[in-house]
Amino acid sequence: MDKMISMEEVSTLFTDGMTIMAGGFMGVGTPQELVSAMLEANVRDITLIANDTAFIETGVGPLIVNRRVKKVIASHIGTNPETGRQMIAGELEVELVPQGTLAERVRAGGSGLGGVLTPTGVGTVVEEGKEKITVDGREYLLEKPLRAEVALLKAYKADKAGNLIYHRSARNFNPLMALAADTVIVQVEQIVEIGDIDPDEVMTPGILVDKIFVQGGYQS
Amino acid sequence: MISTLINPKQIIAARVAKELRDGDVVNLGIGLPTMVPNFLPEDVNVILQSENGYIGLGPLEGEIDPDLVNAGGQPSSILPGGAFFDSLFSFELIRGGHVDVTVLGGLEVDANGNLANWMVPGKMVPGMGGAMDLVTGAKKVIVAMEHMAKNGSSKILQQCRLPLTGKGVVDMIVTELAVFRVTEAGLVLEELQEGVDLETVKEKTEASFTVNPALA
Numbered sequence: 324m325d326k327m328i329s330m331e332e333v334s335t336l337f338t339d340g341m342t343i344m345a346g347g348f349m350g351v352g353t354p355q356e357l358v359s360a361m362l363e364a365n366v367r368d369i370t371l372i373a374n375d376t377a378f379i380e381t382g383v384g385p386l387i388v389n390r391r392v393k394k395v396i397a398s399h400i401g402t403n404p405e406t407g408r409q410m411i412a413g414e415l416e417v418e419l420v421p422q423g424t425l426a427e428r429v430r431a432g433g434s435g436l437g438g439v440l441t442p443t444g445v446g447t448v449v450e451e452g453k454e455k456i457t458v459d460g461r462e463y464l465l466e467k468p469l470r471a472e473v474a475l476l477k478a479y480k481a482d483k484a485g486n487l488i489y490h491r492s493a494r495n496f497n498p499l500m501a502l503a504a505d506t507v508i509v510q511v512e513q514i515v516e517i518g519d520i521d522p523d524e525v526m527t528p529g530i531l532v533d534k535i536f537v538q539g540g541y542q543s
Numbered sequence: 544m545i546s547t548l549i550n551p552k553q554i555i556a557a558r559v560a561k562e563l564r565d566g567d568v569v570n571l572g573i574g575l576p577t578m579v580p581n582f583l584p585e586d587v588n589v590i591l592q593s594e595n596g597y598i599g600l601g602p603l604e605g606e607i608d609p610d611l612v613n614a615g616g617q618p619s620s621i622l623p624g625g626a627f628f629d630s631l632f633s634f635e636l637i638r639g640g641h642v643d644v645t646v647l648g649g650l651e652v653d654a655n656g657n658l659a660n661w662m663v664p665g666k667m668v669p670g671m672g673g674a675m676d677l678v679t680g681a682k683k684v685i686v687a688m689e690h691m692a693k694n695g696s697s698k699i700l701q702q703c704r705l706p707l708t709g710k711g712v713v714d715m716i717v718t719e720l721a722v723f724r725v726t727e728a729g730l731v732l733e734e735l736q737e738g739v740d741l742e743t744v745k746e747k748t749e750a751s752f753t754v755n756p757a758l759a
Binding site: 348349350351352374375397398399400401402407410419421422423424425426427429430441442443444445446447448449479489490491492493494495496497498499 | 593594595596597608609610611612614616621627628629630631633634637638657667668669670671672673674675676679680706707708709710711
C-alpha cells in the first residue's frame with residue numbers, strides 16, 4: 324500500500340466541521356506544512372485537539388488566527404493572545420484540560436478505554452459536570468476519551484511503511500494521537516526504504532500511519 | 544553566597560535550593576523557579592524533568608536545536624544520562640509520584656494548602672498546562688513566590704479567592720520574608736528570612752499561622 328502523498332492530496336483530506344488532533348508543544352513537533360495545507364484547503368468550523376494553541380504565526384496558532392476553529396480542546400492557550408481574545412468575545416469555544424488529563428483522554432480514545440480516573444482537578448473547576456468516583460477512599464474524576472477524524476503528526480523520520488522516529492522533545496503528543504484518529508497523516512523530514520529502520524528503534528509502528536507527507540515534497 | 548542575594552527573587556530561589564537533595568527528580572515551573580538550580584551547592588545534583596517529555600533538562604549551550612525546548616517553549620539542552628519520552632509517559636511520571644519535588648509560582652496560597660496560579664477570571668486565562676497534574680502528583684509541592692502582590696496585598700490568604708489549581712496540595716511556601724510549612728492544623732511559620740522580623744511577617748500575611756517554637 325502506497326502511503327506517500329503530495330501536498331495536493333493532503334488538502335483533499337479535510338472537510339468542514341471535522342475534529343482534528345495535532346501533535347506539538349508550543350509548535351515543537353507540530354507538522355507546520357500540514358497546518359498550512361489545512362489553511363489553504365479553507366476548511367472551517369473544526370474542533371481542534373492539541374496541547375496548546377502555540378503562537379500567532381507558528382504551530383496550530385494560524386488556524387485560530389484565521390478563524391478556522393469552532394472549538395479548541397487544549398491545556399494552554401496563553402502564548403497565543405488571539406485564542407483568549409476570541410474566547411472572551413464569544414467567537415471560539417475553549418475547553419481547558421490539564422495536560423496529563425489531555426494525554427490520558429487521547430490515550431483512552433486510542434486504546435479502547437471508556438475513560439480514565441484521575442485525581443487531577445479534584446476540588447477545582449475542572450471537576451464541574453464530571454462524575455466523581457471514590458476508589459479506596461480517594462476521589463477521582465472520570466475523564467472521557469477523545470478521538471478525532473484526522474490526526475496530524477510530525478516525525479523526524481519514516482520508512483515507507485510508516486514506521487516513525489521522533490526527534491528530541493518534538494515527540495510529545497504525537498505517538499498518542501497516532502492511535503486516536505480515523506486517518507493519521509504524518510509530516511516527516513526524512514523518508515527511507517522499508518527495512519532501513521531497525522525495528523527496535525521504531526517509536527510509532529507503521530500500521531497506525533495512513534499517509535506520509537515528506538516535508539518540502541517528495542520525489543520518488 | 545548570601546551576600547550576593549540582591550533581590551527578592553534570588554532570596555526565594557536560594558532558600559528553595561536548600562530543600563533539594565542530591566538525586567532528586569525536580570520539576571520547575573516557569574519564571575522564578577527556574578532560578579533555583581543557580582543556588583545549588585556543587586555536591587547536589589538534581590535531575591530536572593520537563594513536562595513536554597524528558598528528564599535531564601539543561602541550560603542552552605551551543606547551537607539551538609528547534610526540536611529541543613523546555614516546558615516554557617525556550618531553547619534548552621539535555622544533559623548526558625537524560626531521556627526523551629512522550630507526553631503520556633511524562634505525566635505518568637508526574638502523577639505517579641516519580642517526581643520528588645515541584646517548585647511553582649503562585650498567585651494565592653491559603654492556610655489549607657490550596658493553590659491558585661492558573662487564571663484570573665475576566666483578565667487572564669492562559670490555561671493550567673501541566674500545573675494541576677504537578678501539584679497532584681509530585682511528592683513535595685513548594686510554592687516559591689513574592690510575599691505580596693504588586694498592589695501590596697498579601698498572597699498568603701486565609702482562603703484563596705481565585706480558581707484553584709489544586710486543593711490541599713501545597714507542602715511549603717517560600718517567600719522573600721519567610722518560610723511556611725503547611726500542616727493539617729494550618730500554616731506554621733518555620734523561618735524568617737535574614738533581616739526580617741516576626742511583626743513584619745504578621746503584618747504582611749493575611750492567613751493566620753502558628754510560629755515554630757524554635758523561632759520564639
